[in-house]
Amino acid sequence: MHKQGKFIVIEGIDGSGKSSHARTLTDQITQWQEAKGLPSCIYEREPSEDDPAGRLVRASLTKQVQLQPETLAFLNVASRIEHIHHLTELLYAGHCVVCDRFYPSNMAYNQTASLSMSDIYELNRVCLETLRPDAIVFMSVSVEESKRRRKSDSKRTSEELFETDAFQRAVHDRFIQVFDFLKDKETVRFVDAEADYETVQSRLWEAVRPLLD
């Protein structure tokens, strides 16, 4: 049996607008698919809260537990191994899935002196043998604008583990390196996400819609 639904990943630095735009995209794809009599689109995010490894990663991001950086990198992979079982079930049942972060975030955030970007890619092979994205969209936003968006987001009460200016700048640069590394391995779409909500959403939709034909 073949995977029927499309698996679309949304990536970007903290506060770039991934979750908001990914949820709107999920609704847009659902409307598009249902008009053709096809199943709905499902929004998923990583790290997932649905497995113990993912819950530990989330607890670490909110600074409730302290872990070694390498532990965090490996837990991220462990959570993804669990999540992929759920994702493939959805995709095989014909649902499209929009996933808010996936292994490129693992590569951009969890590098250490002893764990390189390509090391983390290798760790993720165990996942990629089962499931590869149909497309990975990078929501390109400056560090300054992302910070403004995080600051004006009333739902955010405190800064997460990686949300310092210096780290965000490093992550921004690492994402560029990650997508350069992935350019021959994945279908990558860059969306200029610096603009207002409606403009960005229509750019995102234009980047994704051809996959649904």
Ligand SMILES: Nc1ncnc2c1ncn2[C@@H]1O[C@H](COP(=O)(O)OP(=O)(O)OP(=O)(O)O)[C@@H](O)[C@H]1O
């Ligand atoms: N295009 C946009 N223009 C202005 N504000 C935006 C835009 N997109 C999202 N926002 C706002 O920016 C804030 C951060 O957005 P969001 O939570 O979607 O970012 P994120 O990338 O998911 O962040 P994180 O990585 O921390 O989960 C929210 O308040 C959201 O409403």
Ligand SMILES: [Mg+2]
């Ligand atoms: Mg988010």
